[in-house]
């Protein structure tokens with residue numbers, strides 16, 4: 001697995017953001033590219049680690065080849081001797097985890113909520129401004145809109161300063177209000193996609209899944225608000241046993257009532273956090289019961305709404321739907337299994353989450369020749 005946290009040594013008291021430049025100082029001087037005050041350039045590599053220097057002082061990176069972190073933006077925690085790779089310059093899958101607090105307790109949550117919260121938005125803002133040209137940055141939690149004033153300010157200021165960047169924000173959609181119209185109006189709507197989960201047309205099923213009474217009603221109100229604000233919405237539905245039978249009803253509801261959404265994503269489960277705890281009661285074998293998925297996708301697409309399959313191994317999807325199943329599992333947590341050896345689809349298949357169990361649960365899975 002690609003490490004998202006690395007060991008560092010730095011002489012500082014407080015956390016700070018730095019971008020690594022893994023070309024040596026002499027080469028750096030010949031390059032036309034100017035070093036940013038947040039850049040640190042590689043000075044030397046030795047058995048004890050790779051030493052970088054910049055305006056913020058020296059920093060040593062341990063246990064990773066400097067060429068693998070060139071251009072990476074780190075949030076360094078000097079006291080702990082660790083750094084989080086907030087932006088990996090070679091990756092399309094960079095996400096800022098802005099909080100671990102959440103007001104829902106979803107049955108399959110991969111990142112179970114915690115009460116503790118530290119506001120790192122100033123660091124995220126610095127990091128975003130150092131992102132590679134044209135990047136799309138994910139924002140996730142917990143529930144990011146629990147700090148919506150900070151979130152809105154962060155999005156607005158980064159988008160104003162970097163016209164090439166865009167964001168994908170995962171939110172449970174519970175906390176938008178008419179009073180946010182002004183703040184959201186300052187965020188360029190075409191450059192932010194809001195990924196919002198809706199699990200069922202049936203309020204009881206949805207509320208049961210998210211562990212919050214009234215969540216469905218509130219969500220529908222806020223989806224209407226998002227429509228009035230012209231926000232780009234990616235509706236997300238994790239497919240599970242409790243909502244699989246109702247998937248077609250949900251598709252009908254989306255097609256008739258939510259035609260303004262940009263995308264509908266039907267998603268397979270991730271076996272971690274509460275998802276692992278509840279796996280045996282929740283996991284739906286879509287390789288066996290794809291019919292309802294196919295009919296639902298067909299209906300929504302027939303109404304001109306994009307519908308996709310996220311996190312589905314390609315061999316579990318009938319051939320006619322494989323083009324709708326992009327490789328969505330982030331590179332750092334993607335893995336393949338023995339069954340994948342020699343598979344002709346491997347290059348475009350997203351495979352599995354690294355932590356997917358050996359007993360994978362799919363009745364129909366195996367290399368496609």
Ligand code: SF4
Pocket residue numbers: 313314315316336337339340341343344345346349350351352365366367368
């Ligand atoms: S065998 Fe592996 S690589 Fe091939 S389609 Fe299935 S999951 Fe993907």
